[in-house]
Amino acid sequence: MATKHDDVAARTSTGERVLAEAARLFRTKGYSATTMRELAAALDVNKATLYHYIGGKEDLLYKLSIESLERIITDVSRAIALQSDPLSRLVSAIKAHINTMLADRDKHATMLNELRALTGERANDVIELRDRYESLIRALLQEGLDRGLIRSDLGSEKYLTLGLLNLLNWTIFWFEPEGELTPQEIGEILASIYLFGVTADAAPASQRVGEAEEVDGRRG
Amino acid sequence: MATKHDDVAARTSTGERVLAEAARLFRTKGYSATTMRELAAALDVNKATLYHYIGGKEDLLYKLSIESLERIITDVSRAIALQSDPLSRLVSAIKAHINTMLADRDKHATMLNELRALTGERANDVIELRDRYESLIRALLQEGLDRGLIRSDLGSEKYLTLGLLNLLNWTIFWFEPEGELTPQEIGEILASIYLFGVTADAAPASQRVGEAEEVDGRRG
DNA sequence: GTCTATAGTGGGATAGAC
DNA sequence: GTCTATCCCACTATAGAC
Numbered sequence: 001m002a003t004k005h006d007d008v009a010a011r012t013s014t015g016e017r018v019l020a021e022a023a024r025l026f027r028t029k030g031y032s033a034t035t036m037r038e039l040a041a042a043l044d045v046n047k048a049t050l051y052h053y054i055g056g057k058e059d060l061l062y063k064l065s066i067e068s069l070e071r072i073i074t075d076v077s078r079a080i081a082l083q084s085d086p087l088s089r090l091v092s093a094i095k096a097h098i099n100t101m102l103a104d105r106d107k108h109a110t111m112l113n114e115l116r117a118l119t120g121e122r123a124n125d126v127i128e129l130r131d132r133y134e135s136l137i138r139a140l141l142q143e144g145l146d147r148g149l150i151r152s153d154l155g156s157e158k159y160l161t162l163g164l165l166n167l168l169n170w171t172i173f174w175f176e177p178e179g180e181l182t183p184q185e186i187g188e189i190l191a192s193i194y195l196f197g198v199t200a201d202a203a204p205a206s207q208r209v210g211e212a213e214e215v216d217g218r219r220g
Numbered sequence: 221m222a223t224k225h226d227d228v229a230a231r232t233s234t235g236e237r238v239l240a241e242a243a244r245l246f247r248t249k250g251y252s253a254t255t256m257r258e259l260a261a262a263l264d265v266n267k268a269t270l271y272h273y274i275g276g277k278e279d280l281l282y283k284l285s286i287e288s289l290e291r292i293i294t295d296v297s298r299a300i301a302l303q304s305d306p307l308s309r310l311v312s313a314i315k316a317h318i319n320t321m322l323a324d325r326d327k328h329a330t331m332l333n334e335l336r337a338l339t340g341e342r343a344n345d346v347i348e349l350r351d352r353y354e355s356l357i358r359a360l361l362q363e364g365l366d367r368g369l370i371r372s373d374l375g376s377e378k379y380l381t382l383g384l385l386n387l388l389n390w391t392i393f394w395f396e397p398e399g400e401l402t403p404q405e406i407g408e409i410l411a412s413i414y415l416f417g418v419t420a421d422a423a424p425a426s427q428r429v430g431e432a433e434e435v436d437g438r439r440g
Numbered sequence: 441g442t443c444t445a446t447a448g449t450g451g452g453a454t455a456g457a458c
Numbered sequence: 459g460t461c462t463a464t465c466c467c468a469c470t471a472t473a474g475a476c
Binding site for chain 2: 028029030031032033087113114116117141144148149150151152154155159160162163165166167168169170171174181186189190192193194195196197198199200
């Protein structure tokens with residue numbers, strides 16, 4: 001049915017539409033509370049038709065979770081690679097994390113919220129990817145500690161990493177695409193809080209977080 | 221059956237045991253994925269018996285959410301009232317938030333995760349309480365801004381509040397009671413990150429977060 | 441690739457005896 | 459206050475025609 005002249009929305013394959021709509025429902029209502037009937041109705045197809053595209057309900061969750069993590073690992077790795085100074089790498093990682101996460105809230109929120117609904121092999125796969133991402137961030141903080149750029153009085157990099165992921169991940173629950181701040185602006189605020197804190201004397205005017213503009217191949 | 225000589229665990233009424241077990245299951249498996257059959261089995265009673273104590277499944281979620289929010293509002297308000305300096309009040313609030321939240325993970329995680337499953341009047345009640353708590357924190361940051369103790373270059377108190385709640389709330393997903401840090405220690409780390417940031421020169425040794433020990437009526 | 445029809449299971453909740 | 463028995467409904471998934 002699709003031709004070269006269709007616009008992007010129309011060109012989206014049915015399989016991709018199923019995944020996208022599932023993500024939207026999973027984020028809004030939760031995985032377990034979402035029924036295959038609702039999903040079929042939202043896509044205006046028969047329930048049975050869904051099973052032509054997917055193996056089952058859990059497959060949807062699995063695919064979305066893997067996509068989410070692969071995407072954020074790729075984007076954050078790319079952002080880090082463009083910087084050499086450890087603190088600049090950290091700031092770039094924070095911005096990339098926020099940008100990627102908020103660019104597809106449905107998918108990333110589903111991964112963050114519904115991981116526990118996965119079972120067996122599928123759960124293992126996703127947890128392994130999630131741990132790999134966490135290691136990426138941990139290494140970044142360890143690098144800063146090694147070079148004396150990050151405070152060492154708060155202990156090892158472990159809780160610095162968990163604190164950072166706290167600060168970043170929960171954003172997905174209150175971000176509104178039509179709200180007053182862009183993901184870019186939110187990323188800068190959170191990066192500045194994380195690096196310099198909120199007290200008035202903590203961030204001299206020379207230390208701002210917006211200096212290194214990202215170089216991204218796409219999106220002019 | 222209960223007498224004055226029963227110990228605390230045994231004195232817990234059946235109604236309270238139902239709520240506590242529901243909270244445990246809701247946190248572990250999610251509200252929607254938890255069945256009344258499982259709950260009955262975990263308590264070793266018949267399914268029908270549950271309905272002698274509760275109005276229905278959603279009632280459980282409602283009661284847990286209200287308890288969670290009332291508890292944290294009470295505890296944090298009390299902690300704030302003991303301090304006069306805005307930054308000390310902020311630190312006390314952070315510690316109290318973390319302590320209360322981690323002292324009953326089941327209840328608080330359920331409230332944070334499953335609010336969307338509530339409907340109608342019950343949803344309104346809980347959202348109203350949640351907003352009241354958020355206002356409490358906002359006022360604290362506004363106070364710091366007014367007195368010039370908090371950075372004003374990050375915008376209004378709105379995103380400072382959301383950032384702080386990010387930093388605090390997500391902790392409930394990775395905290396382990398048998399882990400290496402106590403809630404008190406985690407609260408101190410997060411308070412220090414939030415106030416002073418993680419960069420090496422951001423926190424002079426004179427600015428530590430542990431100075432004002434809390435005065436709590438209970439627990440010697 | 442989409443449908444009708446339905447299998448098979450398990451969900452929340454209630455009636456009413458004890 | 460706890461039980462047995464059961465209602466009614468919604469769930470995921472499949473068979474098989476078109």
